Each structure stands twice: as C-alpha cells, then as structure tokens.
Amino acid sequence: MHGGTGDNCDAVILGGGLAGLTAGYLLCQARRSVALIERQASVGGLARTVETKGFRFDLGGHRFITCDATLDAFVRDLLAGEYLEVDRSSRILLGNNWFHYPLRPLNALSGFGVSTAVKILCDYATERAKACIHSTPPVSLEDWVVRHYGRRLFLLYFKDYSEKVWGIDCRNIATEWIEQRVQGLSLGVAIVNAIMPRFGAARSTLATRFLYPPLGIGQIAERLRQGMHATSRVLNNTTVVRLDHAADRIRQVTVRNGDQTSILSGENYVSTIPLQSLITALQPRPPASVLAAASRLRSRDLVVVAVMLDRPRVTEHTWIYLPESKIPFGRVHEPTNWSPQMAPAGKTLLVAEYFCFRGDTIWNRTTSEATRLTVDGLERLGLIDKRDVLNSVVLRIPNAYPLFEVGFKQHCEHIQDYLDQFDNLHVAGRGGTFSYYNMDHAMRSGMDIAAGLSARAALWQTTEVGPVDKMAQLG
Numbered sequence: 001m002h003g004g005t006g007d008n009c010d011a012v013i014l015g016g017g018l019a020g021l022t023a024g025y026l027l028c029q030a031r032r033s034v035a036l037i038e039r040q041a042s043v044g045g046l047a048r049t050v051e052t053k054g055f056r057f058d059l060g061g062h063r064f065i066t067c068d069a070t071l072d073a074f075v076r077d078l079l080a081g082e083y084l085e086v087d088r089s090s091r092i093l094l095g096n097n098w099f100h101y102p103l104r105p106l107n108a109l110s111g112f113g114v115s116t117a118v119k120i121l122c123d124y125a126t127e128r129a130k131a132c133i134h135s136t137p138p139v140s141l142e143d144w145v146v147r148h149y150g151r152r153l154f155l156l157y158f159k160d161y162s163e164k165v166w167g168i169d170c171r172n173i174a175t176e177w178i179e180q181r182v183q184g185l186s187l188g189v190a191i192v193n194a195i196m197p198r199f200g201a202a203r204s205t206l207a208t209r210f211l212y213p214p215l216g217i218g219q220i221a222e223r224l225r226q227g228m229h230a231t232s233r234v235l236n237n238t239t240v241v242r243l244d245h246a247a248d249r250i251r252q253v254t255v256r257n258g259d260q261t262s263i264l265s266g267e268n269y270v271s272t273i274p275l276q277s278l279i280t281a282l283q284p285r286p287p288a289s290v291l292a293a294a295s296r297l298r299s300r301d302l303v304v305v306a307v308m309l310d311r312p313r314v315t316e317h318t319w320i321y322l323p324e325s326k327i328p329f330g331r332v333h334e335p336t337n338w339s340p341q342m343a344p345a346g347k348t349l350l351v352a353e354y355f356c357f358r359g360d361t362i363w364n365r366t367t368s369e370a371t372r373l374t375v376d377g378l379e380r381l382g383l384i385d386k387r388d389v390l391n392s393v394v395l396r397i398p399n400a401y402p403l404f405e406v407g408f409k410q411h412c413e414h415i416q417d418y419l420d421q422f423d424n425l426h427v428a429g430r431g432g433t434f435s436y437y438n439m440d441h442a443m444r445s446g447m448d449i450a451a452g453l454s455a456r457a458a459l460w461q462t463t464e465v466g467p468v469d470k471m472a473q474l475g
C-alpha cells in the first residue's frame with residue numbers, strides 16, 4: 001500500500017539513536033521542522049533501556065562520560081539534575097584470578113605472579129628498544145600491541161579478548177581501532193598501568209566515576225525525544241528503504257511501516273543508519289566500486305541475555321570482563337549497581353553480552369537455549385544459583401560495533417568521496433559514519449550537523465576539547 005508523499009520539512013533524520021535524536025532535538029529547539037524515522041518501537045538505538053516487569057537494563061551497561069565540557073553540560077541540563085554519579089567498580093576474570101580494573105599494582109603482582117610480571121616487563125623493554133629502529137608503521141592490532149607492550153602481554157590478555165570481541169584474527173584487526181577509543185585496549189593499558197605506572201597511558205576510560213540516569217541510560221534518549229514535540233514527527237516502527245537522488249541532491253525517502261509505504265521529503269537529510277544501509281538504499285544505485293566498498297564493511301553484532309534474580313544483589317561491581325574464550329560471554333553487568341531503581345526492591349539482574357555475527361550459533365539460539373547457556377555459565381563462575389532465576393530476556397542487536405578490519409579505511413574514504421557530491425546529505429553517528437563512537441561522540445556529531453543547518457542550534461557548538469573533531473580527522 002502506498003501512503004503518499006509527506007510534507008516537505010527542513011530535515012528528515014534517518015535513525016533515532018542518540019546522534020539522530022540530538023540533531024532532531026536541537027533543530028526543533030531552533031524551530032525547524034523535522035521528521036525522524038526509526039525502525040524500532042522506541043528511540044535510543046544502542047543507548048536504550050529495556051523494561052520488563054519492573055526490571056530494567058541497557059543493551060550492555062552504558063556509562064556517560066566525556067571530555068567535551070559543552071556536551072557534558074548539555075546532558076546534565078537535559079536530565080535536569082536527575083542523574084546519579086556512579087563509582088566504577090570493575091573486575092577482570094583471567095586464569096581463575098580476579099583483577100581489579102583499573103588494576104592495582106599489588107593485585108597485578110599477586111594475580112600474574114612475580115615471575116610473569118618480570119617477564120612482561122622484559123618483553124616490554126625489548127619491544128620498546130626495537131621500536132626505536134622500526135621504520136614501518138604497524139598494520140594490525142597484533143603488530144601494534146606487540147610493538148607497544150610486548151608479545152607476552154599480547155598473548156596473556158589482548159589476543160583472547162580482542163578475538164572474542166571482534167571474532168577475527170588479531171592480524172586482521174586494523175590499528176585505527178586502537179587509535180580511537182577502545183574499551184578492550186584500555187583493559188590492556190590498565191595492566192600496563194598497574195605493572196609499570198610510569199609508562200601506561202592515562203585515558204578517560206580509566207575514569208572512576210560516571211554519570212548515569214536513575215532509570216537507565218535510555219532516559220537521555222527519552223528526554224531528547226520529549227524535547228522534539230513542537231515542530232517534529234517521530235515515526236517509530238518505520239524503516240528507511242530507499243533514498244532517491246537527482247542532480248546531486250537527495251529528493252525523497254521511501255519508508256515502510258508494516259505493509260504501508262510512504263514518501264517523505266525535506267530540504268536536508270541526516271543519516272545515522274548504518275553506512276552500508278544508506279549506500280544500498282540510494283537510487284539510482286551508486287557505482288559498483290562504492291557498492292563493493294560498502295559490502296566489505298562489516299559490523300559486529302551482539303546478543304544480550306538478561307537474567308532476573310530473586311535475591312537482592314550478586315556482586316558490588318558495575319562490570320565484569322571475561323576475556324577467556326572458554327567463557328561464552330565477554331562481559332557481564334549488574335544494573336542495580338548502576339542504579340538501585342533498575343530492579344524491584346529485594347531483586348536484582350545480571351546482563352551477559354555475547355559478541356557475535358548474525359548467523360552465529362549464539363545468534364540463532366532460542367530464548368530458552370540462550371538463557372540456559374547463560375545461567376549455566378554464571379553458575380559455573382560461582383555468581384548465581386539457578387534456583388534464584390525468575391525470568392530472562394534475550395535480545396539480538398545488529399550493528400553493535402563497526403568492525404575495523406585491515407583496509408576498512410580505504411573503503412570508508414571511497415564511500416565518503418562518493419557521498420560528498422550530495423549537497424543536502426549529512427552523515428552522523430556510530431554506524432552512520434562507521435566510527436567507533438561512544439555516546440558523547442555520537443551526540444556531538446548530531447550537534448555539529450544541527451549547528452551547520454541552523455544558527456540557533458549552534459548554541460551548543462562551542463567545542464572546548466572536541467574528541468569528535470579529533471576522531472573526524474582520523475577519518
């Protein structure tokens with residue numbers, strides 16, 4: 001069925017994650033008319049919070065932290081003081097040892113043993129000496145880590161965790177991933193920091209406190225959505241299927257809601273949907289080389305299993321990292337340690353993250369199979385007793401992480417060169433730009449686009465630190 005052509009608005013925004021919402025919110029505040037199209041029933045994208053029978057959880061715990069002072073003020077203002085300052089308490093389980101994260105020197109020494117710690121140091125010193133005479137830049141994660149931290153630390157920690165997160169050999173993971181903000185790397189940096197504090201890099205990911213809304217990270221998206229009322233339409237359950245262009249401009253977008261198809265048009269188009277989806281939606285089709293480049297960009301997907309428990313608390317930690325391949329999930333978090341309002345009184349929940357590709361065994365497991373695997377795993381780790389399990393929710397999240405395979409950058413550049421021809425198309429966000437953005441980067445990219453489209457929206461433009469600017473330079 002055809003729903004006809006929508007009114008022309010100032011901006012059509014594709015995707016209702018934080019990047020699209022921030023752009024939409026600021027444009028609405030500047031009295032611009034906006035149509036925002038979101039495939040899911042709710043907004044927030046990767047940064048949404050799911051609620052079921054009084055239990056709440058993010059799609060993998062989301063902490064808000066930023067070096068961008070303007071953005072920080074924007075988020076605090078948006079939440080109108082309704083946020084918690086949470087102390088980070090993380091643990092890494094490695095070889096039957098629980099390590100503090102950030103690591104503490106004594107904990108590291110007792111966990112690794114003095115002789116391993118000494119070998120790590122010797123390896124590190126050797127590689128640093130070799131680095132002075134290396135002239136070729138490292139190409140892969142393996143090259144980079146061995147060169148910076150030594151092979152022993154690479155084998156001890158980086159290899160298993162990186163391959164678990166990314167699902168490919170470390171020799172095929174591009175170094176650009178390291179140059180951006182990398183959670184996995186920071187674990188390794190934490191190890192180096194603990195054993196050799198003078199050499200380890202200080203990073204914001206090692207910060208010990210973060211901002212968190214009491215009802216979950218999705219509150220940020222909800223506030224942005226609420227601020228969009230006056231001049232906007234937010235179309236949920238609606239998928240972008242086609243973008244028509246002519247004479248270097250996007251002319252209209254075709255969207256589908258169930259069996260209803262409709263057409264919307266606007267002066268400008270802000271795309272935050274995955275870059276690959278944008279390229280395949282364009283009509284006339286982009287040149288074959290651009291389609292080929294887009295098809296080579298892969299994303300890592302995620303299965304999240306939340307297990308609700310009839311007990312007040314399991315741990316006192318915000319995150320538990322599980323790098324070893326013998327444990328099927330890579331990370332666990334307990335939302336009640338982020339905010340007590342994430343579960344009914346006297347109850348708690350654990351949320352396990354499985355990094356995977358669509359079509360992997362875990363992706364195709366039924367809810368009861370995925371629950372059983374998770375509950376067994378958590379019980380084997382000594383965290384829970386099966387008898388306490390009340391309920392579970394299994395979610396499959398496509399395009400959770402852009403996968404930085406060696407060579408991806410050239411594909412991105414080729415695609416960007418092609419997209420540059422469109423005067424009224426602006427890409428933003430994590431999947432939209434195929435960048436390893438955190439929430440603050442995603443929001444900042446939405447802000448920058450809004451500022452480019454409206455002087456009033458530029459109010460929040462004063463970038464004091466601008467990590468996104470830096471990331472943009474990295475491409």
Ligand SMILES: Cc1cc2nc3c(=O)[nH]c(=O)nc-3n(C[C@H](O)[C@H](O)[C@H](O)COP(=O)(O)OP(=O)(O)OC[C@H]3O[C@@H](n4cnc5c(N)ncnc54)[C@H](O)[C@@H]3O)c2cc1C
Nearest residue numbers: 015017018019039045046060062063240429430437438439
């Ligand atoms: C497990 C995990 C943990 C994370 N933890 C943190 C953290 O602690 N701190 C932090 O700062 N960041 C964290 N992040 C990163 C953060 O989630 C993202 O940077 C941010 O949410 C990206 O927002 P976005 O709007 O760019 O993209 P998205 O959230 O991906 O939004 C894109 C939107 O487009 C929609 N869409 C896709 N295709 C279509 C289509 N064809 N039609 C219509 N709509 C479509 C999607 O449904 C989605 O809502 C984490 C990410 C993951 C996966």
